[in-house]
Amino acid sequence: xxxxxxxxxxxxxxxxxxxxxxxxxxxxxxxxxxxxxxxxxxxxxxxxxxxxxxxxxxxxxxxxxxxxxxxxxxxxxxxxxxxxxxxxxxxxxxxxxxxxxxxxxxxxxxxxxxxxxxxxxxxxxxxxxxxxxxxxxxxxxxxxxxxxxxxxxxxxxxxxxxxxxxxxxxxxxxxxxxxxxxxxxxxxxxxxxxxxxxxxxxxxxxxxxxxxxxxxxxxxxxxxxxxxxxxxxxxxxxxxxxxxxxxxxxxxxxxxxxxxxxxxxxxxxxxxxxxxxxxxxxxxxxxxxxxxxxxxxxxxxxxxxxxxxxxxxxxxxxxxxxxxxxxxxxxxxxxxxxxxxxxxxxxx
Numbered sequence: 001x002x003x004x005x006x007x008x009x010x011x012x013x014x015x016x017x018x019x020x021x022x023x024x025x026x027x028x029x030x031x032x033x034x035x036x037x038x039x040x041x042x043x044x045x046x047x048x049x050x051x052x053x054x055x056x057x058x059x060x061x062x063x064x065x066x067x068x069x070x071x072x073x074x075x076x077x078x079x080x081x082x083x084x085x086x087x088x089x090x091x092x093x094x095x096x097x098x099x100x101x102x103x104x105x106x107x108x109x110x111x112x113x114x115x116x117x118x119x120x121x122x123x124x125x126x127x128x129x130x131x132x133x134x135x136x137x138x139x140x141x142x143x144x145x146x147x148x149x150x151x152x153x154x155x156x157x158x159x160x161x162x163x164x165x166x167x168x169x170x171x172x173x174x175x176x177x178x179x180x181x182x183x184x185x186x187x188x189x190x191x192x193x194x195x196x197x198x199x200x201x202x203x204x205x206x207x208x209x210x211x212x213x214x215x216x217x218x219x220x221x222x223x224x225x226x227x228x229x230x231x232x233x234x235x236x237x238x239x240x241x242x243x244x245x246x247x248x249x250x251x252x253x254x255x256x257x258x259x260x261x262x263x264x265x266x267x268x269x270x271x272x273x274x275x276x277x278x279x280x281x282x283x284x285x286x287x288x289x290x291x292x293x294x295x296x297x298x299x300x301x302x303x304x305x306x307x308x309x310x311x312x313x314x315x316x317x318x319x320x321x322x323x324x325x326x327x328x329x330x331x332x333x334x335x336x337x338x339x340x341x342x343x344x345x346x347x348x
Contacts, residue, residue: 021287024338025302028331029309036313044316051178051193056308058198059263061301062256063279064286065205066249068300069212071283073245074225074292075136075143079128080253080279082154084272087124087257089158091117092167092267103168103265110170117169118258125254126247128154133243151276158269171265197262204255208248209297221245225292281328282307285335294339306331 036044043049063080070077094117095101101113128150135146178192194202212218220241223231232238253272260271286303288295310327314320 021296021299021338022302025286025299025306029302029306032306032309032313036309036317039317039319040313044313047193049312049316051195053305053308053312054194054198055176055263056311057305058195058201059256059259060275060278060282060308061201061205061304062252062259063275064282064300064304065208065297066252067276067279067283068286068288068295068297069208069221069245070143070249071280071288071290072212072225072292072295073221073242074228075242075245076147076280076290077132077246077249078144078147078276079132079150079154080249080256081272081274081276082151082158083125083128083250083253084257084260084275085158085269086128086154086161086272087121087254088260088264088271089162089167089267089269090124091121091258091261092169093161094120095169095266096167101170103171105170107172107174110172113170114172114175114262117261118255121258121261122251122254125250125252125257127250128253129247129250130243132250133246136246137239137243155269158272162267162269164269166264166266166268168266169261171262173262173265176263197259201255201259204252205297205301208252209301212297217241217244222293225294227293278304278307278328281332285331287335287339289339303335 033045063084066080067077095113099113105113131150131153132143132147135141135149136143139146141149174196176195176197178195180192212221220231220236223234223236224238224241228238256275257272261267264271282304283295283300284290284303285306286296286299286301288300307328310331311324314324314327
């Protein structure tokens with residue numbers, strides 16, 4: 001009888017662990033860090049590598065956050081990568097061709113133009129989000145096809161506007177370089193972990209996460225993803241809220257384009273290539289269900305961090321970069337399998 005009770009207790013604990021996506025992701029992250037540290041002879045566990053992981057994380061986290069909102073609502077946004085390319089190119093075009101500024105403007109003198117570039121990038125993202133919302137709400141095109149169309153259009157416009165070449169504008173790479181404590185020699189103790197831009201991305205992601213989990217905006221998003229018909233019957237304006245979600249996703253992609261502008265020192269038509277796939281991967285790994293109605297922003301943040309931990313870990317361990325895609329595919333399959341198991345156990 002005691003053995004039976006112990007077996008039941010163990011099963012309950014395992015079910016509880018499987019049902020807690022954050023715990024699972026934390027364990028996966030710790031295991032990956034240990035494995036990569038061992039395979040890289042300890043080089044992986046360094047401030048420099050952690051800073052690189054966080055810099056890559058900052059480039060993708062806003063796309064993943066926007067994608068999480070869309071997926072929870074029962075949709076999909078394939079246009080975010082192309083929106084990054086278009087927004088960063090548009091910002092570069094305004095700087096170079098519109099205002100006649102170039103890369104000779106550097107440091108604090110570039111802050112004004114860089115802020116303007118950020119505004120242009122966000123407005124460009126909002127424009128793409130508005131097109132997505134219009135196609136979905138008024139032309140009744142399913143999100144997959146609607147955002148696939150804007151993906152192609154945005155990628156094409158990015159090439160047309162830039163002529164297929166980078167547009168180098170005003171720059172200040174201190175915004176993307178790690179912040180170090182003055183007076184401490186990095187060779188003795190490296191304090192550089194976060195850059196100002198990574199911190200900005202983290203703050204924006206946190207704010208959006210709070211809106212998702214603590215406001216009516218989030219409540220409506222979950223309701224629409226769970227059952228759009230019931231949400232409409234409850235008095236929720238589904239069209240208007242869906243429009244808001246795609247506008248937010250577009251704006252976040254535009255802000256990610258601004259991040260790319262600062263990181264590259266200008267606009268590049270290829271800066272967002274393939275980013276939409278990683279945004280979807282991070283969202284799924286983070287626990288969001290592509291069926292809608294399920295997802296947590298904290299899980300998405302961890303999922304994005306795991307993706308780039310894998311990327312840097314494979315590189316530091318001397319493993320061919322092509323293996324990265326295989327590992328990511330395994331992580332996605334495992335995340336979906338966990339979701340299925342959670343569903344069978346009644347965990348949502």
